[in-house]
Amino acid sequence: MTTLPHTDASAHAAQVIAELRSAFGARADAAVVHDAASLTELGVDTSGVRRGSPLVIVRPLATEEVQAVVRIADRHGVAIVPQGSRSSLAGAASATEGAILVDFSRMRKIIAIDPLERLAIVQPGVLVEQLAAAAEREGLFYAPDPVSSHIASIGGTIATNAGGMRCIKYGVTRDSVRSLEVVLADGSVINTRRNTIKSVAGLDLTSLIVGSEGTLALVTEITVSLRSAPGPTRGVSAMFATLEDALDAANEVATGQQVPAVLEMLDDVALDAIRSYDPTIEVPAAARAWLLAVTDARVGVDDELDSFADIFALHNAIGMSRAETPEELDQLFATRRALHPGMQAYLGGSLNGDIAVPRSALAEIVEEATEIGKRFDVIISIGGHVGDGNLHPVVAYNPADADHTARAHAAQAELLTAAQALGGTISGEHGIGVEKLPALDGELSPRVRELQLAIKAAFDPKGILNPGAKL
Ligand SMILES: Cc1cc2nc3c(=O)[nH]c(=O)nc-3n(C[C@H](O)[C@H](O)[C@H](O)COP(=O)(O)OP(=O)(O)OC[C@H]3O[C@@H](n4cnc5c(N)ncnc54)[C@H](O)[C@@H]3O)c2cc1C
Known part of the structure; x- marks a missing residue:
């Protein structure tokens, strides 16, 4: 992409918008939007990371309209940032400077x-x-x-x-x-x-x-x-007096004959937060970890629930609840749902991470998180989708305190390095966007990075598609 002097840039921007309006014909007023309020509001995704100010938002209804937009962007060397619902937590859907935002929310058939x-x-x-x-x-x-x-x-x-x-x-x-x-x-x-x-x-x-x-x-x-369609969901939750017992139980359930539909974990920090946030949720004083295993099997459901409960008991569960209907299961999920509001309520702010590690490294990453929490003097809970090793560390911090905020971000960055050191990854599901780009070299070799950039160049030789994200 080329950088133009200011006056040329304004004329160029006006030309791009004029061509977009012409491409949308009678729909131009609804489909080509560039008022300041919309550009500010839609220029950023849920991560809150601003990458630049967009030039214009377009709202296609069909593939042909998307093609027309891309041809204009290609001809003028203007960046395109596609947007779905802007719920990205990584800055992937935030606008780059001067970009055309392609808002797909009207293509909903x-x-x-x-x-x-x-x-x-x-x-x-x-x-x-x-x-x-x-x-x-x-x-x-x-x-x-x-x-x-x-x-x-x-x-x-x-x-x-x-x-x-x-x-x-x-x-x-x-x-x-x-x-x-x-x-x-x-x-x-x-x-x-x-x-x-x-x-x-x-x-x-x-x-x-x-x-x-x-x-x-x-x-x-x-x-x-x-x-x-699967069967109705049912499940078993259990409290454990030690995290080690919970992780051993989780790994045995995850690798057993009957694979659960869901296997979630909460650690002691999360349970403390939940206790103080919502006293109606029963969390025994001795509980230091929580697991929930869910089945959606159509046959052999009781056997499956029994096998989860047997494994939990074998690993010293100190209390168990069994949900026989989706409604009862929803009550068990209340504990998991209270995690984020509970951590947020501690100090007013929370940062949500998304690392993944091999199952064999689960205990070590939990130890690392505890150590990182102490080192940066922040509160860290680490739990989540323990069944596939994808954990969501939550760092509670005081947003009114700049130093504490900086330490919370530093702790999250340190968790990425810790995950990589244990053979894990910086993102299991939320994406790289721009937020995690600096950490990419910690797990992809220079040759892999080179190959990925070559693939990007083959698809997008002018570098107009979501530049600066992902790679
Ligand atoms: C409360 C909350 C809970 C969440 N829970 C989860 C979760 O459990 N698991 C999970 O994985 N994520 C989760 N996320 C993150 C987010 O919802 C996902 O990343 C989701 O996939 C983004 O969808 P979106 O439509 O909002 O896409 P956007 O945020 O708009 O875009 C995401 C990326 O996709 C690109 N994109 C969008 N549409 C297109 C298209 N048509 N063509 C090409 N590229 C496109 C964008 O350029 C951007 O790079 C959560 C987010 C929030 C706010």
Whole structure:
């Protein structure tokens, strides 16, 4: 991209906007937005990280409109930042300086659900919750379940390869994607593969684009795989007097014959926060860790719940609750739901992390977190999706105290290094965006970085797609 002198830059910006308006024709007033308030509001995602001021927001309804926008951006060398619902926690959907924001929220049609092929075809702005409900009406199941399902778009979750609680059983978003229609950086359109269940034709571009955070292509239509609907959810939660017992129990459940649909953990710091935040949630004084294992099996449900309970008992659980219905299970989840408000209530601020480590390193990363908390004098809770090793450390801090805020950020950065040192990664599911870019070298070799940049250059030779993010 080229930098122009100020007056030339203004004329250039006006020209780009004029061409965009012309491309949208009669829809220009609704589809091409550049008032100051909208640019400020939509220029930043949920992370709060500002990367620059956007030039304009466009709201396409169809692939052809996306193509027209990309051709204009390509011709003028203007950056494009795709946006789904802007729930990114990593700055991936925040605007870069002078960018065209492509807001996919108006492309919200479910095009088809095919029970025979077990697939759905959707536009990228469809919300995860919307697709899950549509699949359920057909007796089918869309497995990816980020906590943000009610706000996150399918396009955004594809671009971040989002995770959720059910990954231990059903995998991440990538495992549910069949094929993609995408607009490339020159405005051309491709389909990444046929919609058959199996295909090994050529290289797997679908998997490459999933998780690429808008840096390789703009996703305009998605074919996802659906499954048969699972059974009603039931579960067992348990308290443990030591974290070691809880982690041993978690690893035994996770690697057992009956894989749970969900396996979550809370540590002692989280339990202290929950006790003081909501005294109606029962947390025994001796409890230093909490586990919840959920089944959604259709057959053998009682056996599965018994096996979770047996493993918890074997590892010295000091109290157990069994939920026989989804409603009872929701009550068990209340403990997990109280984590973030509880940590936030401590000092008024909390930073949420997203590391993943091998199961064998779970005990060590918890020890590291305790040590880092002491070193930086901040409160750290470490728990989350223990079944697949994806932990969400929460650092409580006082936002009114600049020094404490700086120490909280330093502690989160140190947790990334600690995860990498244990063979883990800086992000299990939230993405790299711009926030975690500085830590990327800690786990990808120079040769891997070089190959990834070469792939980026092959897809986007002018570097106009979400520049400065992910890579
Ligand atoms: C309360 C809360 C809970 C969350 N829980 C989870 C969780 O459990 N698991 C999890 O993984 N994440 C979670 N997140 C993070 C976030 O919801 C996910 O990253 C989600 O996938 C982003 O979807 P979105 O539609 O908001 O995309 P955006 O935030 O708008 O964009 C995310 C990235 O995708 C790109 N993008 C968006 N649409 C397209 C497209 N059509 N084509 C190409 N690129 C595109 C953007 O450029 C950006 O790089 C949570 C966030 C919040 C606020």
